[in-house]
Amino acid sequence: MSSISIQSVSKRFPNGFEALKHIDVDIASGSFTVILGPSGAGKSTLLRMMNGLETPSTGAIVIDGERICRNKLRSIRSRVSMVFQQFNLVDRLSVMTNVLTGRLSQRSWFGSVLYLFRREDMDIAQQALQRVGLIDKAWNRADKLSGGQQQRVGIARALAQNPKVILADEPVASLDPVASGEIMTLLREICERDNITVVVNLHQVELARRFADRIIGMNDGRLVFDGTPEQLTSSALHTIYRREGTTHESVELAVAYA
Amino acid sequence: MRALNWQWPTRNGLPLPGTMISIVVAVTALGLTASVAEISLPRLIGSLGKMTVFIAQMFQGFNWDYLPQMLAKMLETLEMTVLATAIAVVISLPLGVLAAKNASPHPIVYRLTRDVLSLMRALPELVWALVFVSAVGLGPLPGVMALAFVTVGFMAKFFAESIEVVDSKAVEGVHAHGASWVQVRYFAMLPQALPDLVGTLMYILDHNLRAATILGLVGAGGIGYDMVMSMRLFQYDRLILIGLGIYVVVTLLDRLSDTLRSRLLHGKRV
Numbered sequence: 001m002s003s004i005s006i007q008s009v010s011k012r013f014p015n016g017f018e019a020l021k022h023i024d025v026d027i028a029s030g031s032f033t034v035i036l037g038p039s040g041a042g043k044s045t046l047l048r049m050m051n052g053l054e055t056p057s058t059g060a061i062v063i064d065g066e067r068i069c070r071n072k073l074r075s076i077r078s079r080v081s082m083v084f085q086q087f088n089l090v091d092r093l094s095v096m097t098n099v100l101t102g103r104l105s106q107r108s109w110f111g112s113v114l115y116l117f118r119r120e121d122m123d124i125a126q127q128a129l130q131r132v133g134l135i136d137k138a139w140n141r142a143d144k145l146s147g148g149q150q151q152r153v154g155i156a157r158a159l160a161q162n163p164k165v166i167l168a169d170e171p172v173a174s175l176d177p178v179a180s181g182e183i184m185t186l187l188r189e190i191c192e193r194d195n196i197t198v199v200v201n202l203h204q205v206e207l208a209r210r211f212a213d214r215i216i217g218m219n220d221g222r223l224v225f226d227g228t229p230e231q232l233t234s235s236a237l238h239t240i241y242r243r244e245g246t247t248h249e250s251v252e253l254a255v256a257y258a
Numbered sequence: 259m260r261a262l263n264w265q266w267p268t269r270n271g272l273p274l275p276g277t278m279i280s281i282v283v284a285v286t287a288l289g290l291t292a293s294v295a296e297i298s299l300p301r302l303i304g305s306l307g308k309m310t311v312f313i314a315q316m317f318q319g320f321n322w323d324y325l326p327q328m329l330a331k332m333l334e335t336l337e338m339t340v341l342a343t344a345i346a347v348v349i350s351l352p353l354g355v356l357a358a359k360n361a362s363p364h365p366i367v368y369r370l371t372r373d374v375l376s377l378m379r380a381l382p383e384l385v386w387a388l389v390f391v392s393a394v395g396l397g398p399l400p401g402v403m404a405l406a407f408v409t410v411g412f413m414a415k416f417f418a419e420s421i422e423v424v425d426s427k428a429v430e431g432v433h434a435h436g437a438s439w440v441q442v443r444y445f446a447m448l449p450q451a452l453p454d455l456v457g458t459l460m461y462i463l464d465h466n467l468r469a470a471t472i473l474g475l476v477g478a479g480g481i482g483y484d485m486v487m488s489m490r491l492f493q494y495d496r497l498i499l500i501g502l503g504i505y506v507v508v509t510l511l512d513r514l515s516d517t518l519r520s521r522l523l524h525g526k527r528v
Contacts, residue, residue: 051434077436088431092449101445105436112441154431161435 003029003165003197004050009059011045011221019045020056021221027214029164030195032188034208036225037218038241043201046218047167050199051082064164078105081158083168083187087150091143095134095153098142099125102160121160128156132186148179155186159194166190168200172207180204184211205237219243321495328484328496332503335480338398339467342405347459349410354417360429361421361443371414378411383469387478398479405466405473413462420454421447453522460515467511471504 004027011020019042027033035043048054049061052073061068068076081102089098103121104112111117117125129135132152137145142153151171158166168187172180184200188211191198202208208215209229217225217232217240224239225232265271272278292298353371355361362368383404390400390407424447432446474482481500488496 053430053434074436074438077434082431082434084427084431084434086427088427088434090428090432090446090449091425092452093445097445101432101437101441102435104432104438104441104445107441109438109440109444112438112444115444157431157435 003027003031003064004199005062006046006050007060007062009046009049009056009061011042011049011054012057019221020049022059023221023223025216025223025226027197027199029197030191031197032191032211032213033197033199033216034212034214035199035201035216035218036203036205036208036240038243039203041218042221043218044169047082047169047199047201050165050167051080052076053082074105078161079163080165080167081161081163083151083154083158083166083171085170085173087147087154087174089142089150089153089157091141093142094139095129095142095145096125096138098153099128099156099160102128102157105161124162125156125160128159129153131159131190132156146179147175148182151175151179151183152186155183155190159190163196165197165199168198170201170203173203180207187211205232208232315492315494316498316501319495320499321493324496324499328481328499328503331481331484332507334398335470335482336467336507338402338405338473338480339463339470342402342409342470343459343463343466345402345406346409346413346462349406350413350417353410353414354421355443355447357414357418358421360424360426361418361447363439372418375411375415378407379415380411381408383408383473384476387473387476391476391478396477396479401470401473401478401480404478405469408469409462409466413458416458416462417451417455420451420458423454424450453519456522457519460519464508464511464515467508468504 004025006023006025006027009020009023010018012018023042023046035046037043045054049056049068050063052068055070063076063080066072066076090101093101097115100117100121103117103124107117107121126135126138129138132155134145134149134152134156137149142150145153151174154171155166166187171187172183175183184207187198187200190196200212209232212229215225215227215229215232216223217236219240219242225236227236266273268274353375356363356367357371357375359368362371386404386407387400390403394400394403428450429442429446433442437445470480470482471485472482474480474484475486477483481504485497485500488494488500
């Protein structure tokens with residue numbers, strides 16, 4: 001059963017730039033998918049569309065049988081959570097409150113204006129923090145944590161809303177190699193244990209090979225590769241990262257050192 | 259500048275034409291308007307003697323019998339300030355959200371709120387106090403109303419501006435997890451704008467105290483009435499008490515606001 005279905009989606013920005021050109025993909029429920037591609041290929045746009053942060057110009061995106069449209073955004077977002085490259089935490093709030101913002105979609109504005117949460121929300125947030133190993137930092141301010149820790153808070157926030165899908169937009173681009181590995185392992189473990197569909201944008205080919213079930217390659221708004229990590233040969237990489245002026249060798253060299 | 263081998267960091271070593279024109283225009287305008295505003299150096303020097311006499315009279319002594327009444331009036335002024343500012347905060351917070359480009363529900367609402375706010379700021383407290391005195395009669399009530407009215411005009415604008423500069427990434431982070439319109443403003447924008455809001459609040463509290471001291475001028479309560487009366491009756495022994503009283507209260511308020519702000523900025527408390 002497919003969890004996310006992208007149906008001939010195109011996106012043209014107001015300035016005329018065409019970021020996506022007729023993308024058709026189905027992503028299976030409970031799978032771990034990595035999207036690779038050069039900067040500006042449309043990876044982020046595609047991912048942000050799955051959460052309704054961008055709207056497609058043409059085509060449709062269906063999550064769990066429900067088509068994303070304006071008046072269903074809140075209900076879609078309560079099932080699809082997002083992890084960002086820059087973590088996008090509210091710096092001045094405590095780690096705990098940041099994780100609790102993942103519960104807001106389930107709550108009305110009434111308690112929110114007094115910053116009140118229910119007991120069960122607190123328990124869920126606590127469990128989420130336990131999973132990412134940051135329970136002892138719960139009452140620290142979010143901006144006092146290291147990058148890797150902040151990203152784990154981001155993941156805890158995503159977990160706190162009990163999502164069906166977690167989208168991660170270059171979650172390790174601001175982290176060192178060790179923290180990167182930890183974050184990817186955490187996402188992989190969440191995918192397997194909770195049967196959550198995970199879609200990750202990455203620039204690290206090696207991480208994609210290590211963690212993904214399926215790799216999707218994009219270049220210039222088009223789908224140029226779709227297969228398992230084993231099928232990701234050097235010629236496939238060349239297709240993904242090709243651009244004007246680069247030779248086969250230079251791509252290979254760059255990828256080899258990535 | 260050439261001779262000194264100095265030059266400005268521009269292509270030809272001269273200041274930018276725009277900057278030069280602005281300075282020339284500003285200096286000319288000042289020179290032209292000085293005579294209109296009756297600013298003349300001889301007159302200033304000529305009145306030095308009178309000023310010395312005035313100051314000397316001020317320091318002739320204190321009328322200690324007047325102290326209790328002064329303290330009572332000072333307390334009234336302080337109460338007016340705090341009350342007016344508190345009322346203004348409650349009204350300004352929602353108005354500030356409506357007047358911030360990134361938080362307003364619609365560009366028309368944004369425009370409209372901004373225009374209403376500038377109308378409220380258009381006249382000073384004293385003029386609004388006159389209006390309210392004729393509406394509700396003499397006493398501190400019209401003073402509080404006038405202060406709160408003008409303060410909303412300023413505070414909501416300042417609040418809006420601090421909301422406009424919050425980090426949009428954190429807003430998106432909360433937004434992406436299905437938070438509602440109100441929740442995004444409460445959990446992503448407000449915490450980030452808070453230090454700025456407190457800074458504004460402290461500045462306005464300070465400003466309102468000084469504004470409240472002159473509202474008595476038109477019979478709108480506070481220590482201003484006593485101040486004007488003792489000046490007219492040449493009761494310098496009272497005037498100096500009033501002056502010192504205002505100075506002490508303003509200074510204390512300033513200290514308090516500094517402490518509060520640094521606490522909030524450096525996160526001694528979350």
